Amino acid sequence: MVQFKKWQLLLVILFSLFAILFSYPNFFSKNTLKNFPSFLPTDQIVLGLDLQGGSYLLIEVDTVSVVKESLDTFSDDLRSTLRKNKIFFSKFNIKDDQIFFNVKNDNQKEDLLKILSKYSQDASFEYEKEKLVKISFNTEKIKNIKDTAVSQSIEVIRRRVDEFGTKEPTIQKQGLDRILLELPGITDPERLKSLLGKTAKLTLQIVDEDLSSNEIKSGKTKPGTIVYESDNELDMTGNPLLYAVKKRNSISGDLLTNAFPTVDKGSPVVSFEFNNKGGRKFGKITTDNIGKKLAIILDKKVISSPNIREPITGGKGIITGQFTFQEATDLAMLLRAGALPAPLNIIEERTVGPSLGADSIESGKFASILGFVLIIIFMFLVYGTFGIFANIALIFNLLILISILTLIKATLTLPGIAGIVLTIGMAVDANVLIFERIKEEIKHNLSPIATIDTGYKEAFKTIVDANITTLIAAIMLFGLGSGPVKGFAVTLSIGILTSMFTAIMFTRILILIWLK
Secondary structure, three states: OOOOOHHHHHHHHHHHHHHHHHHHHHHOOHHHHOOOOOOOOOOOOEEOHHHHOEEEEEEEEOHHHHHHHHHHHHHHHHHHHHHHOOOOEEEEEEEOOEEEEEEOOHHHHHHHHHHHHOOOOOEEEEEOOOOEEEEEEOHHHHHHHHHHHHHHHHHHHHHHHHHHOOOOOEEEEEOOOEEEEEEEOOOOHHHHHHHHHOOOOEEEEEEOOOOOHHHHHOOOOOOOEEEEEEEEEEOOOOOEEEEEEEOOOOEEHHHEEEEEEEEEOOEEEEEEEEOHHHHHHHHHHHHHOOOOEEEEEEOOEEEEOOEOOOOOOOOEEEEOOOOOHHHHHHHHHHHHHOOOOOOEEEEEEEEEOHHHHHHHHHHHHHHHHHHHHHHHHHHHHHHHHHHHHHHHHHHHHHHHHHHHHHHOOOEEOHHHHHHHHHHHHHHOHHHHHHHHHHHHHHOOOOOHHHHHHHHHHHHHHHHHHHHHHHHHHHHHHHHHOOOHHHHHHHHHHHHHHHHHHHHHHHHHHHHHHHHO
């Protein structure tokens, strides 16, 4: 056991070089690192929200509106199918997340049953009265709609946060319809909250100019149209101008491939590009509706309604409006990131100042250094020369731990620092077991080599058992915990593995070199 092969020595040397090379940037400021040669690593451990300051947001996804919207889409499809199959109905309406309509002809009930059976996987139906049909989504369908909405919201939030430039955010689902968002180092939380609060659903629809604003205001409508308010135009009474737009032949924002701010005629605008499908659809709509207005609708508000002067077949266009350049930049960012499937409500918000984080870092440093120094003194006083070897191994254990955390871009939080402090204490535990076992073997009057060899062999099983049980606990913490608990589990797990390596390999080689 006390003997080692050349590859083992090489492995220890490589790990030592690795530890020095990737841990050193954490001991210098970012400004100092800029003066170092470019081929040297400069990455540092990412500090979490509680260490460098930032914002904590707990967001609720409005899944109720998603279910309602899905039911509206389903009802439009059902109504179209009934008409296509010449099923005569009346009083078609939606109430309390259920669809109701009357069947006019009793002879068509059999045909209606066949049509409705096609939707049986998603919806259930029954006759409330002799001719009144009630349709509602199944429980499983509603659950799938809500789960999908939350998952899609997480992805859209992630893209928006990435576009915003926030590094190492924490975005995770919490409960059934909530999302936890931690943004370390954020400098403009209000702007980001504004971006997250916008659904950013973009559609391009033809304005129905048969209805005037006054007629719309009086409540007059047409089948196949929907009314939206203007975002920036007012009528004579000072209220938002109303537009009636056609439901058919609309183009949705999910067909966009790019959007970016630019300037047109001295004013900020947003240029956009469609994919092939969107470009063809955009070209056809603009070709068929020359001279008419095209309403550009964002989150159910008409932000502009330019006239179509000529066919636009290149799949590109611009969105005009009374934008500042910042607003145009934010709109382009939202369009690139995609629309949210549902509105988001911020139900809890906390801001951590950088001064509080700096105090936490200083406290963590003091605790780590104090624990480190006390352990070094203790090991030297109790084990003498062997204690020095254990202390050298402890130093490299910390450097290896810092290097790994830097390479995997782990986010270091206050509980993570607690994990490092705990690792410092546990790192010498294996050496203590070995040295105490060697003391026991000295009583048997064996040779020095045999004594050390037996001490390592007998202590090895105990070391592995003790560390594996702790590692299992750390893995369970990581799997079942969240946020800071996971940070503690990560540092503890890595610390256990590195301490086993330095105790069994690093210290053993130093002892053997000294022994020879």
